[in-house]
Amino acid sequence: MNNLITQLFQIKYPIIQGGMVWCSGWKLASAVSNAGGLGLIGSGSMTPGLLETHILKCKEATNKPFGVNIPLLYPHAEAHIEILLKHKVPIVFTSAGNPALYTKKLKENGCKVVHVIANSKFALKAVEAGVDALVAEGFEAGGHNGKEETSSFCLIPQIARISQLPIIAAGGMYDGRSWLAAEALGASGIQIGTRFAACIESSAHTNYKEAIIKALEGETQLTLKQLTPVRMFKNELYFQLDAMISKGASSEELRSFMGRGRSKKGVFEGDLAQGELEMGAVSSLINKKESAQEIISELVKTYIEARKKLIENNFLS
Amino acid sequence: MNNLITQLFQIKYPIIQGGMVWCSGWKLASAVSNAGGLGLIGSGSMTPGLLETHILKCKEATNKPFGVNIPLLYPHAEAHIEILLKHKVPIVFTSAGNPALYTKKLKENGCKVVHVIANSKFALKAVEAGVDALVAEGFEAGGHNGKEETSSFCLIPQIARISQLPIIAAGGMYDGRSWLAAEALGASGIQIGTRFAACIESSAHTNYKEAIIKALEGETQLTLKQLTPVRMFKNELYFQLDAMISKGASSEELRSFMGRGRSKKGVFEGDLAQGELEMGAVSSLINKKESAQEIISELVKTYIEARKKLIENNFLS
Numbered sequence: 001m002n003n004l005i006t007q008l009f010q011i012k013y014p015i016i017q018g019g020m021v022w023c024s025g026w027k028l029a030s031a032v033s034n035a036g037g038l039g040l041i042g043s044g045s046m047t048p049g050l051l052e053t054h055i056l057k058c059k060e061a062t063n064k065p066f067g068v069n070i071p072l073l074y075p076h077a078e079a080h081i082e083i084l085l086k087h088k089v090p091i092v093f094t095s096a097g098n099p100a101l102y103t104k105k106l107k108e109n110g111c112k113v114v115h116v117i118a119n120s121k122f123a124l125k126a127v128e129a130g131v132d133a134l135v136a137e138g139f140e141a142g143g144h145n146g147k148e149e150t151s152s153f154c155l156i157p158q159i160a161r162i163s164q165l166p167i168i169a170a171g172g173m174y175d176g177r178s179w180l181a182a183e184a185l186g187a188s189g190i191q192i193g194t195r196f197a198a199c200i201e202s203s204a205h206t207n208y209k210e211a212i213i214k215a216l217e218g219e220t221q222l223t224l225k226q227l228t229p230v231r232m233f234k235n236e237l238y239f240q241l242d243a244m245i246s247k248g249a250s251s252e253e254l255r256s257f258m259g260r261g262r263s264k265k266g267v268f269e270g271d272l273a274q275g276e277l278e279m280g281a282v283s284s285l286i287n288k289k290e291s292a293q294e295i296i297s298e299l300v301k302t303y304i305e306a307r308k309k310l311i312e313n314n315f316l317s
Numbered sequence: 318m319n320n321l322i323t324q325l326f327q328i329k330y331p332i333i334q335g336g337m338v339w340c341s342g343w344k345l346a347s348a349v350s351n352a353g354g355l356g357l358i359g360s361g362s363m364t365p366g367l368l369e370t371h372i373l374k375c376k377e378a379t380n381k382p383f384g385v386n387i388p389l390l391y392p393h394a395e396a397h398i399e400i401l402l403k404h405k406v407p408i409v410f411t412s413a414g415n416p417a418l419y420t421k422k423l424k425e426n427g428c429k430v431v432h433v434i435a436n437s438k439f440a441l442k443a444v445e446a447g448v449d450a451l452v453a454e455g456f457e458a459g460g461h462n463g464k465e466e467t468s469s470f471c472l473i474p475q476i477a478r479i480s481q482l483p484i485i486a487a488g489g490m491y492d493g494r495s496w497l498a499a500e501a502l503g504a505s506g507i508q509i510g511t512r513f514a515a516c517i518e519s520s521a522h523t524n525y526k527e528a529i530i531k532a533l534e535g536e537t538q539l540t541l542k543q544l545t546p547v548r549m550f551k552n553e554l555y556f557q558l559d560a561m562i563s564k565g566a567s568s569e570e571l572r573s574f575m576g577r578g579r580s581k582k583g584v585f586e587g588d589l590a591q592g593e594l595e596m597g598a599v600s601s602l603i604n605k606k607e608s609a610q611e612i613i614s615e616l617v618k619t620y621i622e623a624r625k626k627l628i629e630n631n632f633l634s
Contacts, residue, residue: 003632013633120534139456140468148535151457151468153489153498154598158534161602172470181470181498183630184623217437217475218465226563246543248565281471285478304633306501311628313500315320316330316621 019069072097118146336386389414
């Protein structure tokens with residue numbers, strides 16, 4: 001296998017399932033790993049004890065490599081790292097924080113470390129910290145996102161220009177065509193979030209999964225740029241926020257209005273009106289409920305088809 | 318030649334130079350057409366008399382096909398159409414308006430008609446109007462843009478899903494890798510704006526060209542969403558607008574502050590502080606002044622390289 005990402009993680013396909021709060025527990029992560037991709041447990045919504053349970057269940061459910069995503073700014077980050085090391089989780093994706101904090105320690109303990117970035121500045125910090133690969137997350141991605149609003153078309157070549165590390169493209173990734181396009185731009189693998197969030201093994205609420213499947217073009221938007229930019233479905237909550245923002249609301253007013261637990265309310269409890277429905281722009285392309293295995297199979301099938309079509313269409317030679 | 322776009326326009330490469338106010342007169346358009354792409358005269362900043370002069374000069378400067386871009390909402394649109402027909406301009410790109418207005422008349426007179434869209438709704442209207450191809454313009458593009466903020470990664474497959482017409486991808490298009498990526502997503506050609514706006518034959522002011530070349534990641538942004546969304550360089554004018562918007566300025570206040578002639582001031586007169594410096598997100602990737610011929614040659618070279626790399630990296634079979 002001469003793909004940098006399949007070699008790095010010892011997996012069959014360079015397809016990563018994004019670690020997503022309230023969606024990706026052991027059930028989704030193990031299903032993706034069993035199908036030949038890399039499943040990630042999203043630890044951002046878990047206590048250390050719960051993360052440990054998910055790791056143990058994931059190990060029971062698959063003998064393939066899997067990983068854990070850790071948002072470094074979350075209060076449990078350090079405790080989560082200890083649990084990963086205790087159970088020798090082979091792969092860690094870190095995000096939202098300083099990659100210099102734990103990369104060395106994790107690598108000394110045999111972990112492969114990947115850091116999620118949305119701009120060149122943080123990519124260079126991650127390279128310096130010694131990570132093994134980068135997730136380049138474009139403007140299209142659901143949930144938290146960069147302030148620069150750099151889309152995958154511009155971000156992937158930008159990151160490829162400044163670093164030799166393998167790149168995993170995230171944001172706008174949906175099928176074999178986006179996978180092939182990401183490769184053309186300089187990525188070696190892709191990370192898919194929203195399509196897996198809507199799949200059968202996701203632990204999200206059915207209402208939220210159906211909202212992804214029903215979402216139309218232009219129905220997700222990046223908002224809350226005054227705080228941390230986040231892409232979400234344009235529901236009642238979004239329009240309330242939008243009205244506040246267009247009247248000049250302060251960061252403090254927005255923070256207070258949002259309160260705590262909005263994404264749990266939306267993604268896990270299925271409150272489609274007042275929950276924060278984090279989802280990517282590809283929601284408009286997703287229109288059926290599938291299993292993780294079906295998603296991976298369809299990705300491989302459409303990738304091979306797109307590749308064949310591109311090779312045949314050799315009009316320049 | 319089995320490429321839909323090269324066949325449609327009878328050109329060598331499916332590379333279109335976007336029609337851009339204050340940048341693309343006869344000089345740029347003829348240089349691009351002579352290099353094997355398709356040059357477009359941007360008529361949006363021209364009176365009918367001036368457009369006629371540019372068409373005549375373009376015919377003197379090249380015997381290859383060239384076209385004219387017409388923003389349909391501009392006051393001179395109808396007079397411009399008459400001039401195109403008088404001089405038998407073979408290709409017309411229409412934008413910013415209703416494609417049903419002139420498509421039939423243009424086609425009856427032997428013109429190839431392409432309409433620029435940023436969402437599926439307008440794509441379907443253009444298909445119904447009988448156009449020959451669509452430009453799918455993503456969120457990354459400089460200047461006026463769609464309200465949905467759909468990036469090229471999501472827009473191209475979305476449009477390919479609802480229409481069989483050839484697609485020209487615009488927004489985020491920079492080199493052979495983006496060209497190949499656009500093809501992977503379902504496009505048959507690409508339209509490049511900003512890179513040509515900065516090139517030697519562009520009629521834009523040197524200050525503006527240098528601003529493109531110096532622009533860094535995250536230094537362009539989509540703004541003025543209350544009026545018509547426009548992507549511009551984040552200069553003094555941008556930050557003044559941004560301050561007004563975050564204080565809750567009304568559409569009327571923003572319109573009055575912008576006044577008239579801001580893009581002429583920036584792009585043509587080189588006022589980097591108070592002019593509207595329309596440019597695409599790819600500005601961060603552009604770092605040298607080139608001729609149109611050099612851009613086309615480099616596009617073809619990097620396209621062939623990227624294609625070769627993609628074919629060699631056949632890890633799945």
